[in-house]
Amino acid sequence: MPSALTASQIREAFLKFFEERGHRRVASSPLVPQNDPTLLFTNAGMVQFKDVFTGREKRDSSRATTSQKCVRAGGKHNDLDNVGYTARHHTFFEMLGNFSFGDYFKAEAIAFAWEFVTKTLGLPVERLAVTVFNGEQGVPWDEEAFELWAKQGVSRDRILKLGYKDNFWAMGDTGPCGPCSEIHFHQGDDIPCAEVAAGKPCQGVACDCDRWLEIWNLVFMQFERKEKDAPLIPLPKPSIDTGAGLERIASVVQGKRSNYDTDLFQGILSRVSELVGKPYTQEGGASMRVIADHSRSAAFLISDGVQPSNEGRGYVLRRIMRRAIRHGSLLGLSELFFFKVVDRVIELMSDAYPELREGRTFVLEVCRHEEETFRRTLDRGMKLIDEGIAKLNQSGEKKLSGAEVFYLHGTYGFPWDLTQIILRERGYDADLDGFWKEMEKEADKNKFGGSGDKAVNSIYQTLSERLGPSEFLGYEGEGHEGEGSVRAILKDGHEVGQATAGETVELVLDRTPFYGESGGQQGDSGQITGHGGKAVAQVQDVQRPVPGLIVHHVQVKEGTFQVGEMVQAGVDNQRRKSIRANHSATHLLHKALKMVLGDHVKQAGSVVAPDFLRFDFSHFSVPTAEQLEQVEDIVNTWVRENTEAQTRIMKLDEAKKSGAVAMFGEKYGETVRVVTVHPQSTELCGGTHVRRSGDIGLFKILSEGGIASGVRRITAVTGLGALQYLRETERELRRAADLLKTSPKELSKRVEATQKRVKELERKVEEVAVKAQTASNKDVLEQAREVNGMKVLAIRVDPADDKVYRGLADQLRDRIRSGVVAIGGEKDGKALILVAVTKDVVEKGFSAGNLVREMAKEVGGKGGGKADMAQAGGPDASKLPAALDKLYELTKGPGAA
Incomplete structure (x- = not known):
């Protein structure tokens, strides 16, 4: 292979190398974690495999390889202000990884890594060193890894022992953990080192300088910690988690000292340079580097469904975007520019990440809108900062108060770290402790409270692992009745053996026709009976607290239910039919909105209830009444065509290639249900749907409005719900017409005439009031x-x-x-x-x-x-x-x- 590979070639070479060695190539998961409610963003390659490592999820391959997109930014303490000023800090990066789920272990992992680095990439052995765990906190030193590296031909004096902080990895206070081993590349002794400047020797791979650069990390997951500070327990199936940053490897392979000098960034920087009208230089290009890095984060975050806002993930994205826009202003860019740089990112990276190309129109519109919004407030915000600095000069203080930083944040959209940066550039600082206190008073809007899968009681996870998935019977035939066995009964979060009349409990069946709430579709209600009808439980709600486990929330009305007995389950079928009609209507609505408003429209959330449907979608302007009528007409045309709905079970990759639309925020397995309600609408969906499009009956939009920047919401009804709405509307029209003594058809004309008469009377009353005041004040x-x-x-x-x-x-x-x-x-x-x-x-x-x-x-x-x-x-x-x-x-x- 050529000595100076492009980043794309390195990425492909890595994935191909491990594919040839029995690894399943797995697509990058979204930047919004789908199986970890504690994470703000996907920040490592192993995130999508977390449940596989813990045994909660099973896959048909014990080996995997990925190029995972990652974002590390957000929270009180982050190094965002370092991005653009160092060679390595980024908000967005790609992590190459190879994983073993209880298959191979240290010997193969070390051999694979060394072969790829020295043979495939051709990095010189004399410039490489490795580290192993030296043994601390009751864990012995990793002699096995030491000897395995030596067996690969690594000189023993280049196998260095580092401590717990550097070479021991843990998922958290509890969970899988183990020693790790790193590969470092020597960049050169001419790179400045703080230790040497202080008259001390460089600490080599353990030093904070860039003379030695870590390019590969092998995590040997061989232990589990059940409780915090508890002894480590050996895992029955030790596993491998590898992380290799593409940006760092590209810089080494391409002979660059800075990640920004690689082809991953040069194409983006050239676009910034064109817009600025000045060449990019390493010394004076900090602002250009900020824009280049942040444009990558914006492109990927928005394409994965994150939008700028004042809380959570959206706030982190807003901070990143506004920091880039502000640096554009420092470079003299007075016109909208950021979306143009993001467009270059999409152009350069769409081959590896096709979701960028698919969402291009929407991504660029979000960027354009956010920059327009920020530029309207930037000047005002800068004036307020200037006023704050003037006050500091008068008082002799050097720190802007937390209350003023919070005011800038809440009123003018100035991220706290951007305010801090501006102040520091002028020799001042911000009282961030005071700022965070103000944030806490306002419910700490920037604090990430968790999302993705709901944080669940561990009892559900335990049940899922012991019982396996519940079989859902609702797809076949009418799907509203079925027989199953009671596998578990829960009361107040604990397992019990039976439940009697008057108790409110949760039942887990091995087979059930009840749909557990997911994908926006509400859970079913109905009845479960046992003992020949002598035991009766009213099903009030059905949930899926963990994937595959269906839990029935019931109130026992009669008799006793026991674990192990057979029961009859019956869904409220009329309610189910209404839910099915509304769910299928959301699919048709989604497609119709794309046709009328543009392909940039994406689903941003939904609620499917028996009496209404709510559909949130991405769009920046207010749809006209004519456009909404057009959407209604399209959906109702498809309904009247009464086409047969089709459901297929397909591999996820095949489904996406067929054009099926995947919903943001949904977690899909390797096999998915593909639902086609009408030939124009095909989506991945696990919900229940109509048999024919005509079963929807009638589709009617009740309301449309904005709920956030770039997100709008439609509420609608179908079938009998639509008929009921039309009748209620007709009654109100008749009542209003009767009050004005006219017919419903003439109502608008009569209202206009009445309004005109009211205005005329108001004018006359005003004239009389003025004359009266003038007359009473003749003198x-x-x-x-x-x-x-x-x-x-x-x-x-x-x-x-x-x-x-x-x-x-x-x-x-x-x-x-x-x-x-x-x-x-x-x-x-x-x-x-x-x-x-x-x-x-x-x-x-x-x-x-x-x-x-x-x-x-x-x-x-x-x-x-x-x-x-x-x-x-x-x-x-x-x-x-x-x-x-x-x-x-x-x-x-x-x-x-």
Whole structure:
């Protein structure tokens, strides 16, 4: 193979190498973990195999290899501000991995690694060193790995022992763990080293400098810790987890000292350089590197369904994107640019990750929208930071308060670390402790509370491992009745042997027609009977707390249920039919939205209930009424065609190649159900569906609206629910028509005429009010004072009304001809002030806006407006006399009042 492989060639060579050695090539899992609620993002290659390592999930291959996309960013403590300023820090990276699930162990793993590094990649042996675990905390040193490396021909003086921190891996306080072994590459002694600068020798592979670079890590999972600090127990089937960062390997293979100098980044940096109009240089290109790195994260996170927001994963994405946009501003990019850089990422990486190409339109729209939003607030946010720095200069402080950092975050979308970076660039800092306290007061919106699979009681996991999956009978025939055996009964989280009348318990059957809530579809309800009908339990809900396990939440009405007995299970079939119709309608709705609004539309969540369906989707503009009608028409056309729905069981890869749409956030096994409700709509789905599209009956959209940036929601009904809605709407139309003494068809015309009549009456009432106020104040002009060569009048008129005030002010201003008029009054305990200034007085420099602003301070309020007329309000109406008197003082001075 050529000596200077591209990153794509290295990735393919790695996957092919392990495929040829019996490993199943597995596609990268999404960046949102599907089987670990504790993780913000997928941050290592083993994440998708976590349940395989623990034995909770079985696969038909004991060996696997992947190139896993990863993101490491977020939380209080992260090194995001290092990205762009170092050679290795990234928010997005690719982790090459080979895995053994109880198959081979240390000997094969070490041999594979050494062969690939020295033979396939051709890295010189004399520049390599390896590390092994030296033995700590009751775990013996890894002599076996030491000897295996020596057997590969590694010089013994290049096999170094490191401690627990560097060479022992654990999934957490509990779970699988074991020693690990690393391969390091010597980049050169000319690289600066802090130890050498301090007059000490470089610590080699254990040093923090970049002279030795770790490129490969082999984890030998051979122990399990049941409880925190408990002794380690040998695993019955030791396993292998390898991680090799593609960015680092590419830099070594291509002879580069920085990951940014590899072809993984050069194509992106060239695009940034084009936009900036300046060449990229290692020394002065920190901002360009930030943009290049962050554009990769944005492209992959958005394509995996994450959208910018103010909490959780969306907030981390927003921070990353806004940091990149801000660095673009530092480079002088005043026009929208970020989406153009992200487009280059998609162009360069779509061959390896086709989901980028599939979601391109939507990804670019999200980037464009976020930059437009941020740029509108960037200038204002920077002014606030400038004001904060000015206050710090006055007080002699060097740290912006946590409350001000929080205000910037919550009001102007300034991520806390971006505020900190800007402050540090100017020699200041941010009070992050205070900021986090403010965040906690507001429910700590940035704190990741877990998502993905629900955190579940361990009892469900134990049952799943012991009993195996529940067989679902709901797909066949009518699928609403069946016989099964009671395998377990749970009460208050514990297993019991029986349940009697009056108790609320959970039943686990080996076979059941009841659908457990998943994929947005609500669980079934119905009845379970035993002992020839003498035992009766009402099924209130059905859940799937762990994959494959169906749990019935029941209330025992009669008799006794015991573990091991046979029971009859019957689903509320009418409710099931309604749910099936609504679920199938969501599939048709999804496709119709793509046809009308664009292929960028993606499902962002759903609820399928018996009485309605709710469908969330990605789209940035408000659909017109005509577009929504078009969507309705398309769905109802497919319903009337009454095509037979089809279900196929396929391999996941085959299903995707066939065009079946996968839903974001759903976890799929290697075998999937592919549902075609209509030839136009094919999706991966484990839910229950209609037999023919005509079973949906009628589809009617009830509402459509935005629920988050770039996410909209449609609520709709089908069948009898749609008919009921139309009848209720018709009743209301008739009632409204009767009240206005017209027909439903003429209702809109009558309403328009009524509105017009109401406005006319309001105008006349206003005129009467103004005339009444004027008449009751015939001698009001006599109260005007001569001030500074003009007439100044300040009067009180209660109750306060801005429309009346404006009409009255116009009349009084016309009558005094040259001067200032102020009217004040009280309404509902609050003060209202209006000031009007004649044209000639405005030309002298007096502004109604400036005058009313100063008067408003007396009543504790604010105000403003134009030079000829302005108004203000305040909470303290008792101070109105002082506010009105102040006008005379303000007009004594020069016009700049």
